[in-house]
Amino acid sequence: MHITKIIGWLRHSIVLALIACALLVGWLLLKPGREDLPWTPLSLTDPIGMATRGKIVDLTGERDQCLALLESSGLEFTPRDPFGKDQCRVDDAVRASAGQTLLPLAPASVSPSCPMAIGLLLWQAQVVEPQAQAILGSKVTNIETFGSYSCRRMYARDDGPWSEHATADALDVSGFALADGRRISVLKDWNGNADKARFLRAVRDGACDLFATTLSPDYNAAHADHLHLDLANRGTMSWRACR
Numbered sequence: 001m002h003i004t005k006i007i008g009w010l011r012h013s014i015v016l017a018l019i020a021c022a023l024l025v026g027w028l029l030l031k032p033g034r035e036d037l038p039w040t041p042l043s044l045t046d047p048i049g050m051a052t053r054g055k056i057v058d059l060t061g062e063r064d065q066c067l068a069l070l071e072s073s074g075l076e077f078t079p080r081d082p083f084g085k086d087q088c089r090v091d092d093a094v095r096a097s098a099g100q101t102l103l104p105l106a107p108a109s110v111s112p113s114c115p116m117a118i119g120l121l122l123w124q125a126q127v128v129e130p131q132a133q134a135i136l137g138s139k140v141t142n143i144e145t146f147g148s149y150s151c152r153r154m155y156a157r158d159d160g161p162w163s164e165h166a167t168a169d170a171l172d173v174s175g176f177a178l179a180d181g182r183r184i185s186v187l188k189d190w191n192g193n194a195d196k197a198r199f200l201r202a203v204r205d206g207a208c209d210l211f212a213t214t215l216s217p218d219y220n221a222a223h224a225d226h227l228h229l230d231l232a233n234r235g236t237m238s239w240r241a242c243r
């Protein structure tokens, strides 16, 4: 073999080895867990990671898989019979039983889609409850809502895209009730630096890691009295609206 060929081959090998080393070091530094790897199944006991939001969105349309995951959470709930038609057809709505702490939605009749319930379970367990303890020193007994299902287009317009509410893949959260009797209202407590305002902003920020869309009073006047959370599928796991 000619000497220049050997040198060329060596150079090539060294470059490849360096690239492999860099990838290995990057992997070891980042130490991605299951929650960061989009090809692993969603587990409700994992921390919230880079891939969690995409996995929740991917449960849309996977009724059986989603219900099985919801069963595994220990949540007491009832799957609802399919209802609505066309753009407002819902096959995977669930109603959490009243009085259980895993997902204390109010009113108890609110029936989000199963993937929304999964996102809300994670939000309650890993965001809402820890933030309530840390900032307010109490337990959240109710997540108060304006509802989930509503057969309408966005902003109730006559044309344009359908709202995620039309398939129950959305929830409007208006406030929280605490075990010590306090209430936190998005409308009344959003502004300022009081503990209630800090709590509301913390749970909004945490929702952004779980829902494709999180809109708060910071977004516009239409959201002055609630946090809008939804699972709009924007094609890639990383694209989200967080305002």
Ligand SMILES: [Zn+2]
Residues within 6 Å of the ligand: 165, 170, 171, 172, 228, 229
């Ligand atoms: Zn909404």
